[in-house]
Amino acid sequence: MNQISLSNSAFEGDNNAYVFADGPETVLIDTGDQMASTREQLEAELAELDVELSDVDRILLTHWHGDHTGLAGDIQAESGASVHVHAADAPLVSGDEAAWEAMWQTQRELFASWGMPEAKQAALFDRMSYSDLSGTHPDVTPFEGGETFFVNGQELRVVHASGHAAGLCLFEFDQADRTEVFSGDALLPKYTPNVGGADVRVDRPLEKYIRALQAIAAADYDRAWPGHRDPIEDPTARAEEIIHHHEERAWRVLDVLRQQGSCDPWTVSAALFGELHDIHVLHGPGEAYAHLEHLEHADVVERVGTDYRIPDATRRELDALNEQRWDLGI
Known part of the structure; x- marks a missing residue:
């Protein structure tokens, strides 16, 4: 497995994509955002492994946010790759207009109830326009959590970890006598992942996120590979630190x-x-x-x-x- 660092149009620091290219399949976990510069970086990093976008067989997505899914449609169009994401996020990733309109309507209602000034609301919707329906959206294969994906002989176990996003999932795997995890944005090494605003569809977002962190701490992973920045060498301590932060x-x-x-x-x-x-x-x-x-x-x-x-x-x-x-x- 190789970690690929990609620039993004958000604020959390560089995005991570992860590629398995050490066997008959080429599989990506997350893709980065949809910017042309991100695609160029991804192509260049894959070329170092003698892999092209057209070689990608499967894409596993941690959640629906555009800085993690932005190139999934383009890659699928080029390679025919299957794209997998949790069922709660699948309609957004696939560009379902009704799902997007429902979320936008929830945002409009919440922003008003939060007391957000109208000028700030207008600027925010302009800022979020990168997540509209203008890009290339993939056909997706949804999963529910609890499944196991087999990638070049490696088992990746799906763990649903709602909070930051309704369908956010971890992919845990064993490495010799260690258990490690691709944590997406459930666990980051620097920022505390946002709850409440990052996915307004989530009911009781803080409670769900704290329970996800408690599960991560209890799993006692040996390392976490996050959606942004560097690997986390003590995921339990980091999860407990974020819980303490919210207290x-x-x-x-x-x-x-x-x-x-x-x-x-x-x-x-x-x-x-x-x-x-x-x-x-x-x-x-x-x-x-x-x-x-x-x-x-x-x-x-x-x-x-x-x-x-x-x-x-x-x-x-x-x-x-x-x-x-x-x-x-x-």
């Missing part, structure tokens, strides 16, 4: 409500992250919303219209804490 963020969300009173997600986001630009306009209030929604379901905060407030019992509990960290109860 600290929950405390900060509650502290904003304690200090400012009733707030909508946009106001909480501004207090947490300041003025936002570019794709962060989606991710900031989305993450604030994910936390507020979770805290509401846990009866920690109350929702009044589009605003959230902390009841007296929560205020007393918050005041009594000795550390800036809130148990998420997951």
Whole structure:
């Protein structure tokens, strides 16, 4: 297996694609985005392995985001490769117009309820236009999670890890006496993957993501190969670090409500992250919303219209804490 680093049009740092070309099949995990420069990089890296795009037999996708799936349609058109992705993400990857329109409508409704200013909404939709229906979309073969793919004698076991995206999946495999995993954007070495904004279709995104992280920590993988940047040598520690990060963020969300009173997600986001630009306009209030929604379901905060407030019992509990960290109860 070879890791290929590709530039992207997002902010998380270079994308990773992974290629298996050491046997009768050529298989890719993720493809990078749809930019011509990305395709040129991918072709050049494959050429170092004496492989062309037309040689690709299968593409396994970790999730639907365009920086991971952008070239899948072009590669399939050139090679006839089959494209596999979780059933929850398959309609978006295949360019199903009804699925995209439903997601856009959910975004419009949520952005308004979050308190996002109309000018910011318009700029954000312009920014996200790279994910529209103008590119080449592949025919996809959906999977559900729990399957095993066999690639040149190597078993890749599918583990569904919803949260960042509805259909996000890991591919775990054994290497001698080690178990490693392709983690997509479920586990990254630097940034904490966004929840709430990255896929507005996900119900209870923070709870789902924390459970995915708990499962990663329990699996005790020996190494993770992420969707961005360098391999993670201690995936359990990194998963636990991100869980701790969200406990600290929950405390900060509650502290904003304690200090400012009733707030909508946009106001909480501004207090947490300041003025936002570019794709962060989606991710900031989305993450604030994910936390507020979770805290509401846990009866920690109350929702009044589009605003959230902390009841007296929560205020007393918050005041009594000795550390800036809130148990998420997951």
